[in-house]
Amino acid sequence: MSSLVLAASAGNVLTWVVWFGAALACVASGIAVVSFSNPFYSALALIGNLASLAVLYLLLSAEFVAAAQVLVYAGAVMVMFLFVIAYLGGRADAPWAGGPSLHRFAAVGAAVAILVEVLVVLGLKAGGELSHPARISGDFGSPAEIGRLFLTDHLLAFEITSVVLLIAAVGGVVLGSHARRLQAEEAGLE
Template sequence: MSVGNIIVWIVWIAAAAACIGSALAVVALRNALYSALALIGNLISLAVFYLLLSAEFVAAAQVLIYAGAVMVMFLFVIAYVGWDKDIAWTGGPRWQTLGSVVAAAALLCELVVVIVLGAANDLKRTDHVSANFGSASSVGRVFMSNHLLAFEVISIVLLVAAIGGVILGAQKQRRRSGGLR
């Protein structure tokens, strides 16, 4: 094992521990504000994984857009709604809690079994990638040529979401009879 390999392994294990730990914290913490902060940690440790997988542009976009813009919006709304309000874990009976944990564990077991079965034969990655793999230029070239329709559809989705956000958040001044106030 070379020194570089050992360093990559150490970084990987640290990132994996941070990832799983912060994901558990998002679900387990009672306070929504702390959950959001834990999710920011989760997103940043995922960006470390993306760098290890030589996806530099996606890692940068993850930190800038996700951990930056989207989570700031989340924190604004949590502050608006009031983060000190404690809502209990579940409302339903005990079997509902148990059932959801069992369902999630079954999902994880199923996925891990599929990965282990696949890892035996066809999960061998190539050792070397081209120098600009994952750079903004290579991702942008593929995005703008092969996946141009997806790009345009994404822009329409974002436009519709922005309009929906404005309609949901707009304070209606005049009252109409019937519909939503």
């Protein structure tokens, strides 16, 4: 019986279920990020968020991006985050402490306004061309395809990305370098 249902709607229901699960996780972890009072938990929530995003990417046939998301983002970047948080110690700030204020009211208002605007925009387009995704070939989103694009149409983007990363590394060194090193060098300068 169940195999019949599955066969009838093919993978569609399954896709919906997976989508629903991932979307829910996304939304929930997103809310969690901004509402946990401890940055450590927020960071963990963001990792969850990034992971569920990767699932959504997979559903959108963006396999390489999904893999990069998990490996680079959730893996490397967030680990760095966790290290820093651990280094600084858990300094909690309660987001809603002190009750409602004008600023909070306005902040929520602005965020909701932006959300509603985008949703309205989407609503205006819904059922139109947004429901007619293009036909794609099998290697859409595959590492080979992404690699090809990075070497052809978006060669420059690839190169600039590396420059940006290099600069960030320099920034990390400059800002994070230890005071003792500074003193030592200054002594050398005198």
